[in-house]
Amino acid sequence: MxxxxxxxxxxxxxxxxxxxxxxxxxxxxxxxxxxxxxxxxxxxxxxxxxxxxxxxxxxxxxxxxxxxxxxxxxxxxxxxxxxxxxxxxxxxxxxxxxxxxxxxxxxxxxxxxxxxxxxxxxxxxxxxxxxxxxxxxxxxxxxxxxxxxxxxxxxxxxGRADGLNMIPGGRAGLRYLHHLKALKKEERPILDDERDTILERLARSSPRKGMPNPLLAEHWLNPEYAARVICGSGDRFTLDQVAQIRRLASTGTPIAEIRRELQFESARRIRNILSGKTYSRVRTEA
Structure with missing residues (x-):
């Protein structure tokens, strides 16, 4: 039906x-x-x-x-x-x-x-x-x-009780794997079975047989650790840039003006930060 x-x-x-x-x-x-x-x-x-x-x-x-x-x-x-x-x-x-x-x-x-x-x-x-x-x-x-x-x-x-994803999604996940030295070329997209294979290798190497290392998720839930992993490599925003975007937006600065002031090409990426779609684990003071 x-x-x-x-x-x-x-x-x-x-x-x-x-x-x-x-x-x-x-x-x-x-x-x-x-x-x-x-x-x-x-x-x-x-x-x-x-x-x-x-x-x-x-x-x-x-x-x-x-x-x-x-x-x-x-x-x-x-x-x-x-x-x-x-x-x-x-x-x-x-x-x-x-x-x-x-x-x-x-x-x-x-x-x-x-x-x-x-x-x-x-x-x-x-x-x-x-x-x-x-x-x-x-x-x-x-x-x-x-x-x-x-x-x-x-x-x-x-990190949620009913969630089954073992790493963050998207490029944050690539950064996470790179930080764990499980992925050499951090910006290279990995999908499907390749990502599963890498995660299985990490899980099987845990001291607790058949279980992922519990420290991984605990580290990620620490805002300072998450910020170090997510920010500042390749075309990722730095912590200072994320803070600037949020600070300017909090004062009513339009996205187009933020883009010009910080010399960013993509307005969409700025909107995603402000909506919490990306960089939501990164804590900054407005």
Whole structure:
């Protein structure tokens, strides 16, 4: 069953197509949400463009576990790849562990014999009772996608009890991996499986087997540490520049004037700072 929702919260209030499905293997409801503008005939092709997606795992204890990602290959292909890493490869990443544990707990509930013999399954959230997939944005350039992912992961997932993203989104995540010496070329975009592989290597190197180093998220929640990681490399704004932008805006200075005074080319990047879409972890005094 499908229907058009005029005001969709997950899609920023824009109209969206809702598709109701049912998983035969798990016997649970599934829902897909796609912005209506991406399915109307005659629009420009999305091929080779970036997409931001959201997966929500609805668990038996009432938790809705969220994971945001970025890809150029389609959300369904990525979800299938995540499932393979979770079930077959026993990936230690938070999203993969939650997906594996939820699926296996559900299969056990259904009496599937093969699921009864698998060891090492946590039942912290119980079985998965549904899942929800959202195309948050598509047809994006690399820079647009990086900014979208950074904002969504920061706001809804990283460091939160129901969040499954293990690093910040977008270029903040690249900086984070570079700071951990897990990525040599910090500005080089990494997507999909390559990022998962790097994170798995970090998680498996943790002193606690199968768990990410708990100090990583704790460091990131420290504003001073976050500012050192995020600011001042490549084309990133420095801490002083972020402070100047916020100070000028607080006095009513128009964005066009801020751009001229600080000799920045992009008004969009200034707007993103002021709206909290980027650099929200960076604390400054106005």
């Amino acid at each position: 499908s229907q058009v929702i005029a005001d969709n919260e997950n899609l920023g209030g824009s109209p969206g197509l809702h598709i109701a499905l049912h998983s035969i293997s798990l016997d649970i409801p599934q829902r897909v949400e796609i912005p209506l503008r991406y399915v109307i005939k005659g629009l420009p092709s999305l091929e080779s463009k970036h997409m931001i997606y959201l997966h929500v795992l609805k668990m038996g204890d009432g938790a809705n576990l969220v994971y945001h990602g970025i890809t150029k290959r389609g959300w369904m292909k990525r979800y299938n790849e995540h499932t393979v890493r979770a079930i077959r490869e026993e990936s230690p990443l938070l999203f993969h562990r939650a997906l594996r544990d939820g699926c296996l707990a559900r299969l056990r509930q259904l009496g599937i014999e093969q699921a009864q013999t698998i060891q090492g399954v946590s039942s912290a959230h119980g079985q998965m009772i549904g899942n929800h997939h959202v195309v948050c944005a598509a047809g994006l350039t690399e820079d647009e996608a990086m900014e979208h992912e950074e904002y969504l992961v920061e706001k809804y997932s990283f």
